[in-house]
Amino acid sequence: MSTGIMKGKKGLIMGVANKKSIAWKVAERLSEEGAELAFTYQNEKIGERVIPLFEEFGSEFYRTLDVSNDDDYEKVFSELAEAFDGELDFIVHAIAGGPAKEDLKGMYLDTSRASFLRAMEISVYSFVKAVQSAYPMMKDNGGSAITMSYYGAEKVVPNYNVMGVAKSALESSVRYMADDLGRDNVRVNALSPGPVLTRAASGIGEFRTLLKEFAAKAPLERLVEKEEIASSALYLLSDLSSGVTGEVIHVDSGYHVVG
Numbered sequence: 684m685s686t687g688i689m690k691g692k693k694g695l696i697m698g699v700a701n702k703k704s705i706a707w708k709v710a711e712r713l714s715e716e717g718a719e720l721a722f723t724y725q726n727e728k729i730g731e732r733v734i735p736l737f738e739e740f741g742s743e744f745y746r747t748l749d750v751s752n753d754d755d756y757e758k759v760f761s762e763l764a765e766a767f768d769g770e771l772d773f774i775v776h777a778i779a780g781g782p783a784k785e786d787l788k789g790m791y792l793d794t795s796r797a798s799f800l801r802a803m804e805i806s807v808y809s810f811v812k813a814v815q816s817a818y819p820m821m822k823d824n825g826g827s828a829i830t831m832s833y834y835g836a837e838k839v840v841p842n843y844n845v846m847g848v849a850k851s852a853l854e855s856s857v858r859y860m861a862d863d864l865g866r867d868n869v870r871v872n873a874l875s876p877g878p879v880l881t882r883a884a885s886g887i888g889e890f891r892t893l894l895k896e897f898a899a900k901a902p903l904e905r906l907v908e909k910e911e912i913a914s915s916a917l918y919l920l921s922d923l924s925s926g927v928t929g930e931v932i933h934v935d936s937g938y939h940v941v942g
């Protein structure tokens with residue numbers, strides 16, 4: 684059901700890799716609610732899959748942006764400022780990655796330096812840089828930025844390893860940026876969704892076992908749907924959450940409250 688609550692709002696979605704991406708579900712929901720959307724995607728190869736989706740949407744702005752490249756940020760955000768007349772109401776950051784596959788199983792203790800640094804760069808600094816780049820377009824009229832965390836930030840989740848450490852840093856970054864930007868009515872929040880099958884999730888060791896155990900233990904006794912994650916994103920990006928910043932909202936069938 685559409686309420687048109689995002690009518691007149693312009694936003695950037697970062698992190699669509701395919702139709703299974705959380706970012707794609709969020710984009711669909713925001714568009715239904717009237718938002719005008721721009722997109723970034725990682726590279727040309729992913730572009731072959733996602734450009735048709737963006738065009739189907741009627742989006743006129745989609746660019747490659749590799750989050751490890753500052754020049755990409757500079758180029759894309761200056762072109763976005765031009766396309767959106769210098770105004771941006773929200774950004775959705777749904778990007779994670781970095782560690783080598785062998786570091787997403789076994790002991791965290793064995794994490795390599797390269798995986799640690801890449802996880803921090805791709806999964807944490809990328810959000811800081813995105814908010815930093817979006818801020819000049821938000822500071823006059825306020826804005827809302829969200830990212831995606833995971834329970835592995837708070838508790839030990841087998842195999843999540845260095846990604847859990849990165850998500851802790853991401854949640855902390857949410858709080859620091861919320862404090863930095865609150866004076867300009869720019870809000871910074873995170874969702875912490877329960878596990879859902881996507882390309883990123885398939886890189887985590889024994890992910891299917893995790894899904895099964897999650898559904899069995901969660902108070903709602905089921906997995907979450909991506910549409911439910913998208914609804915919470917809509918709340919955080921709309922004026923419904925005008926008094927909320929620095930928050931991490933769990934969309935996880937209540938899993939995090941169970942001991």
Ligand SMILES: NC(=O)c1ccc[n+]([C@@H]2O[C@H](COP(=O)([O-])OP(=O)(O)OC[C@H]3O[C@@H](n4cnc5c(N)ncnc54)[C@H](O)[C@@H]3O)[C@@H](O)[C@H]2O)c1
Pocket residue numbers: 697698699700701703704705706724725729748749750751776777778779780781805831832833834875876877878879880881882883884
């Ligand atoms: N799937 C889950 O179970 C789950 C649960 C909680 C949180 N999350 C988080 O949700 C977010 C979205 O992940 P998803 O599950 O939709 O998977 P996904 O694979 O669809 O999305 C991950 C995105 O990160 C992008 N990315 C990776 N490296 C990049 C780089 N160098 N430059 C630009 N983009 C890059 C990929 O292109 C992809 O679009 C991630 O932050 C993930 O940690 C996922």
